[in-house]
Amino acid sequence: MISFSNVNYSIGGKQILKNVSFTVPNGESRIIMGHSGSGKSTILRLILGLICPDSGSIMVDNLDICGAREKEKREIRKRIGMVFQDGALFDSLTVGENVGFYLFEHTKMKIDEIEKKVREMLGFVGLSDEIIDRLPEELSGGMQRRVAIGRALLSTDPKIMLYDEPTTGLDPTATTNVIALINRLAEVKHVTSIVVTHQIADAFEMADKFIIIDSGEVAFDGNLTELRQSREPRVVEFLEPFRETIANVRKIDFI
Ligand SMILES: Nc1ncnc2c1ncn2[C@@H]1O[C@H](COP(=O)(O)OP(=O)(O)O)[C@@H](O)[C@H]1O
Ligand SMILES: [Mg+2]
Numbered sequence: 001m002i003s004f005s006n007v008n009y010s011i012g013g014k015q016i017l018k019n020v021s022f023t024v025p026n027g028e029s030r031i032i033m034g035h036s037g038s039g040k041s042t043i044l045r046l047i048l049g050l051i052c053p054d055s056g057s058i059m060v061d062n063l064d065i066c067g068a069r070e071k072e073k074r075e076i077r078k079r080i081g082m083v084f085q086d087g088a089l090f091d092s093l094t095v096g097e098n099v100g101f102y103l104f105e106h107t108k109m110k111i112d113e114i115e116k117k118v119r120e121m122l123g124f125v126g127l128s129d130e131i132i133d134r135l136p137e138e139l140s141g142g143m144q145r146r147v148a149i150g151r152a153l154l155s156t157d158p159k160i161m162l163y164d165e166p167t168t169g170l171d172p173t174a175t176t177n178v179i180a181l182i183n184r185l186a187e188v189k190h191v192t193s194i195v196v197t198h199q200i201a202d203a204f205e206m207a208d209k210f211i212i213i214d215s216g217e218v219a220f221d222g223n224l225t226e227l228r229q230s231r232e233p234r235v236v237e238f239l240e241p242f243r244e245t246i247a248n249v250r251k252i253d254f255i
Pocket of ligand 2: 040041042164
């Protein structure tokens with residue numbers, strides 16, 4: 001479970017988050033939408049305990065992440081998979097070395113065992129294991145994003161997955177594939193997921209519960225039906241360009 005309770009956060013006197021409260025129960029997914037600069041990535045950094053709020057509390061898996069000791073924080077972070085916008089792969093390492101990186105670095109597992117796990121993981125994220133010896137630069141953007149998701153999964157066996165703008169910069173086919181993978185992960189592994197995006201059209205295919213952040217405040221927290229019915233002016237303004245998209249939403253299945 002992830003829970004924010006009246007969280008305020010500021011940098012250099014500028015208030016970035018204002019009284020933010022929301023709860024994501026175990027196994028559920030939330031999409032956090034909002035214009036660029038509204039505070040979405042800041043929410044992810046708070047969940048990871050990289051920064052702490054000025055006031056309010058943040059509970060991650062029953063632990064007050066900012067009150068926790070370093071050791072406890074590390075334990076929690078081990079259970080959180082994080083996928084960044086650019087994929088953030090090590091560009092001088094092969095696909096196999098990227099996906100198996102944590103196992104190589106932090107376990108005594110034999111190379112053959114790691115390779116077996118890496119090949120299975122590539123299959124899980126919908127990639128052929130023939131790419132295991134390729135370098136990231138030889139892959140398309142969509143494939144790199146899937147490798148990054150595979151690496152996050154093998155690093156942590158996560159209970160929580162955080163995705164920051166996972167479909168930004170991808171073509172429509174790659175976008176569909178990455179969304180399908182995120183949905184599959186939520187369904188098969190029952191992870192608690194938070195997906196941050198400003199790409200509204202993609203958002204509706206990834207979950208059925210949404211949070212809209214507007215200038216650091218929660219402008220909306222609810223399901224698709226409630227979103228369609230909302231008359232809250234900030235929500236109406238934010239969704240205006242997407243009225244037709246919202247009317248025709250369907251969730252994408254893994255293919
Ligand atoms: N380290 C920082 N120093 C100063 N301002 C920051 C810093 N990090 C974020 N901000 C500001 O906080 C606001 C929210 O940023 P962010 O959470 O990255 O937004 P989003 O992810 O929604 O685009 C923005 O106005 C940004 O300029
Ligand atoms: Mg951001």
